[in-house]
Amino acid sequence: MRRFRTIDLAAVAAALAGLAAKYRDTPMAGRTHLQQALPITFGYKCAVWLSMLDRHAVRLRELKPRVAVAQLGGAAGTLASLGDKGLATRREFARALGLGEPPITWHVARDAIVETVNFLGLLTGSLGKIGFDMMLMMATEIGEAFEPFASHRGASSTMPQKRNPISSEILLANAKAVRQHAGLMLDAMIQDFERATGPWHVEWMALPESFILSAGSLTQAKLLAEGLTVDANRMRQNLDLTQGLIVAEAVMMGLAPHLGRQQAHDVVYEACRDALQNGRSLFDVLMVNPQIAKALPQADLRALCDPANYLGAAPAMVDAIVRNRPAP
Numbered sequence: 001m002r003r004f005r006t007i008d009l010a011a012v013a014a015a016l017a018g019l020a021a022k023y024r025d026t027p028m029a030g031r032t033h034l035q036q037a038l039p040i041t042f043g044y045k046c047a048v049w050l051s052m053l054d055r056h057a058v059r060l061r062e063l064k065p066r067v068a069v070a071q072l073g074g075a076a077g078t079l080a081s082l083g084d085k086g087l088a089t090r091r092e093f094a095r096a097l098g099l100g101e102p103p104i105t106w107h108v109a110r111d112a113i114v115e116t117v118n119f120l121g122l123l124t125g126s127l128g129k130i131g132f133d134m135m136l137m138m139a140t141e142i143g144e145a146f147e148p149f150a151s152h153r154g155a156s157s158t159m160p161q162k163r164n165p166i167s168s169e170i171l172l173a174n175a176k177a178v179r180q181h182a183g184l185m186l187d188a189m190i191q192d193f194e195r196a197t198g199p200w201h202v203e204w205m206a207l208p209e210s211f212i213l214s215a216g217s218l219t220q221a222k223l224l225a226e227g228l229t230v231d232a233n234r235m236r237q238n239l240d241l242t243q244g245l246i247v248a249e250a251v252m253m254g255l256a257p258h259l260g261r262q263q264a265h266d267v268v269y270e271a272c273r274d275a276l277q278n279g280r281s282l283f284d285v286l287m288v289n290p291q292i293a294k295a296l297p298q299a300d301l302r303a304l305c306d307p308a309n310y311l312g313a314a315p316a317m318v319d320a321i322v323r324n325r326p327a328p
Helices: 004-024 042-067 081-098 113-139 166-188 199-226 232-241 245-259 261-278 281-289 290-295 299-305 315-324
Strands: 027-032 036-040
Touching: 004 042, 004 199, 004 315, 027 232, 027 290, 036 042, 036 232, 036 315, 042 113, 042 281, 042 315, 081 299, 113 199, 166 199, 245 261, 245 281, 245 290, 261 281, 281 290, 281 299
Parallel strands: none
Antiparallel strands: 027 036
């Protein structure tokens, strides 16, 4: 478990921390419901990913003392066959294995093992979210970030131009499989009396496969994060696709002190409809509106229409995540 944390999980998190810092101020479109919503930065996106993995590192440290505990109890858990040496034997057994000594037999109290697999479900779920984002960003129509290039990696047998998201697909598939195992382990918690008739047998499938899949996900995530290719120019092009509509909120908030909140909303709303219907930029539509021209100088209006000027606290949050990372 120690190696699992310090080598694999820490390596992925370190790579994401580097990406978050490097692209702290690189603007891109933030998307909700698969539609462009408001500007963010790519560093902010990476910092969100990183925050999940840093929490998992803390969870793993907290989990270890509860899980790495010896089990020796005999037929019904009472150590009766060892007479008055039962507890001393169990203590030495735990010491020899380098495990914690349990206060009581736990072979039908499976919560710690179940917690382990559910932790793996959380971990692979977070990695699956990263993979899902990456698959979408690699789409031809978006093209903002790509998995590392290697000769023939992600190529199609019939379409030489393809660059398929191989690692990301594995992250998504493994997350789905481990999630199912987590549910199976929860079901297996319900065991009868002092020795179960069969529920614990499902652990023989769910437990090892969950670790195998999680280790595979971490390997693929490490490869992805350490070799990620980022196209900042394409991010900016996509940010400008709507010709300023993505910062309609910024314009509305900038006009509100001059026109009032509701009137500012209505004016910008109508300007957005005009821009969409006539294929014009939001700035061009707003610039010829007498109300707006009177309220704001042209330079101020142009600044409000630049997505790079409406990033909110995203860069500051990146700094906080990178600066306040938990100790390894």
